[in-house]
Amino acid sequence: MIHQYKLNGYNIVLDVNSGSVHVVxxxxxxxxxxxxxxxxxxxxxxxxxxxxxxxDVTEADLRECLDDIRSLKDAGKLFxxxxxxxxxxxxxxxxxxxxxxxxHVAHTCNLNCSYCFASQGxxxxxxxxxxxxxxxxxxxxxxxxxxxxxxxxVDFFGGEPLMNWQVVKDLVAxxxxxxxxxxKKFRFTLTTNGVLVDxxxxxxxNREMNNVVMSIDGRxxxxxxxxxxxxxxxxxEMIVPKFLEFAKKRGERDYYVRGTYTHYNTDFTEDIFHxxxxxxxxxxxxxxxxxxxxxxALTEEDLPVLFEQYEILAKExxxxxxxGRPFTFYHYMIDLTHGPCIxxxxxxxxxxxxxxxxxxxxxxxxxxxxxGDERYLMGNIWDGVTNTALRDDFKLCNVYARRECxxxxxxxxxxxxxxxxxxxxxxxxxxxxxxxxxLFKKRMECAIMMQAARAEEE
Amino acid sequence: KRIKxxxxxDLKASVKTxxxxxxxxxCVANQLCE
Numbered sequence: 001m002i003h004q005y006k007l008n009g010y011n012i013v014l015d016v017n018s019g020s021v022h023v024v025x026x027x028x029x030x031x032x033x034x035x036x037x038x039x040x041x042x043x044x045x046x047x048x049x050x051x052x053x054x055x056d057v058t059e060a061d062l063r064e065c066l067d068d069i070r071s072l073k074d075a076g077k078l079f080x081x082x083x084x085x086x087x088x089x090x091x092x093x094x095x096x097x098x099x100x101x102x103x104h105v106a107h108t109c110n111l112n113c114s115y116c117f118a119s120q121g122x123x124x125x126x127x128x129x130x131x132x133x134x135x136x137x138x139x140x141x142x143x144x145x146x147x148x149x150x151x152x153x154v155d156f157f158g159g160e161p162l163m164n165w166q167v168v169k170d171l172v173a174x175x176x177x178x179x180x181x182x183x184k185k186f187r188f189t190l191t192t193n194g195v196l197v198d199x200x201x202x203x204x205x206n207r208e209m210n211n212v213v214m215s216i217d218g219r220x221x222x223x224x225x226x227x228x229x230x231x232x233x234x235x236x237e238m239i240v241p242k243f244l245e246f247a248k249k250r251g252e253r254d255y256y257v258r259g260t261y262t263h264y265n266t267d268f269t270e271d272i273f274h275x276x277x278x279x280x281x282x283x284x285x286x287x288x289x290x291x292x293x294x295x296x297a298l299t300e301e302d303l304p305v306l307f308e309q310y311e312i313l314a315k316e317x318x319x320x321x322x323x324g325r326p327f328t329f330y331h332y333m334i335d336l337t338h339g340p341c342i343x344x345x346x347x348x349x350x351x352x353x354x355x356x357x358x359x360x361x362x363x364x365x366x367x368x369x370x371x372g373d374e375r376y377l378m379g380n381i382w383d384g385v386t387n388t389a390l391r392d393d394f395k396l397c398n399v400y401a402r403r404e405c406x407x408x409x410x411x412x413x414x415x416x417x418x419x420x421x422x423x424x425x426x427x428x429x430x431x432x433x434x435x436x437x438x439l440f441k442k443r444m445e446c447a448i449m450m451q452a453a454r455a456e457e458e
Numbered sequence: 459k460r461i462k463x464x465x466x467x468d469l470k471a472s473v474k475t476x477x478x479x480x481x482x483x484x485c486v487a488n489q490l491c492e
Contacts, residue, residue: 019469028460065460076470077463083470100483151480151492331487336466340486341476345469348486355483412469413487444487455464 003409007449016409020077023452028065040066084342085400097147102357102368105130106159110195113226115296117289121159123372128360129164135171138358141381143182155189162196172208194239202246214243217259218271258284262296266305269313276327284330307442314446318453332447348415352394369420397429404432410441
């Protein structure tokens with residue numbers, strides 16, 4: 001299977017199963033499109049009819065191009081066959097090793113964002129803070145169930161994790177104290193709304209957190225539309241100076257300024273550029289997750305606008321790179337040479353198997369987006385995963401479990417998509433979220449185009 | 459030459475070399491092999 005598209009002056013051909021990327025001229029682009037359904041003579045005749053008035057298009061040249069296409073096919077880099085389906089069927093036999101936890105250290109929040117998927121941090125339940133004892137047991141559970149894996153990941157999440165900051169610090173200290181003995185390496189992430197950020201938080205996080213996710217939606221009026229405090233006041237003026245200081249002191253360590261865009265700001269690139277112009281260099285902007293009838297929900301009519309926005313973003317990023325003022329955008333950060341192996345590409349994010357969410361009282365869920373839905377309660381950190389049938393269901397939740405993905409060119413980039421989004425859109429974790437698919441494919445087209453543009457520059 | 463191939467990881471080769479599980483949990487296009 002191949003995928004062909006034109007973007008920003010580039011003609012791009014992707015070979016889905018090998019992962020190969022080819023940048024071609026318009027003649028080769030047309031020839032490749034005909035290659036599997038026409039004879040060589042038919043292709044040459046069609047090209048001479050279409051491009052015959054060009055000096056560079058001769059029969060000999062076209063025959064040479066046909067040879068190049070054939071060579072790429074013989075090398076498995078064009079029209080390659082799917083040889084991975086058999087791998088997916090072994091997934092139920094996978095070990096039950098866990099390598100990442102989303103620790104819900106606070107089911108409470110000091111902001112009152114109406115679009116919050118977590119119901120203002122409470123996850124449709126009672127306010128709660130995780131105790132050190134529960135957190136410690138969660139870390140022990142992770143170590144005990146991680147097999148031979150060295151790298152373990154823990155995301156301090158909420159709600160607002162800074163509302164339980166002492167426990168966060170104590171848990172980091174505990175994890176560091178057992179790393180050498182257990183032959184593990186913990187990588188911590190902190191996701192925060194910024195309200196409680198101060199110098200002490202910044203210093204600790206910059207010492208211990210491998211990644212910090214800072215929530216800002218962009219322009220002041222966009223951010224303050226939803227991200228308000230309990231009195232209804234916007235939080236932009238309060239948090240932006242803190243985050244700027246945070247990012248500045250972060251140095252080379254990872255951070256993301258992470259925004260959410262909604263139906264109210266489908267011109268979201270303006271928000272990204274606003275954040276970049278403020279001085280943030282590592283950006284992420286995500287489509288809102290909410291019920292279809294919600295006023296902030298993205299609509300079918302928004303799609304062409306969003307597609308154009310992603311293209312505008314890619315072109316502007318390339319322009320700023322040339323001008324020496326680059327910034328990164330999470331979804332455009334792909335590494336074609338050192339990207340994930342085929343096993344990762346088939347299995348996806350690992351929710352419900354190697355990645356679990358832990359509530360403040362120690363219950364286990366497949367990921368943060370399932371927390372609060374009792375149908376997806378998997379067990380707890382003392383007894384482990386007791387709902388093994390649910391775990392098996394998630395083990396099989398890979399790209400080959402979704403018939404809708406069979407003929408999709410992007411399946412080995414998205415791995416079948418997010419199980420939670422699929423569940424909320426279709427009622428099944430093995431369904432798909434078509435709207436998310438469309439956005440994902442556009443982002444991938446832009447990201448690959450950017451890599452092609454950079455390759456041309458080198 | 460009308461076709462330029464961009465260097466990419468050979469996914470077919472990764473059938474034999476991949477699967478160690480040390481890479482970051484994505485929560486996959488953005489992930490790096492570790």
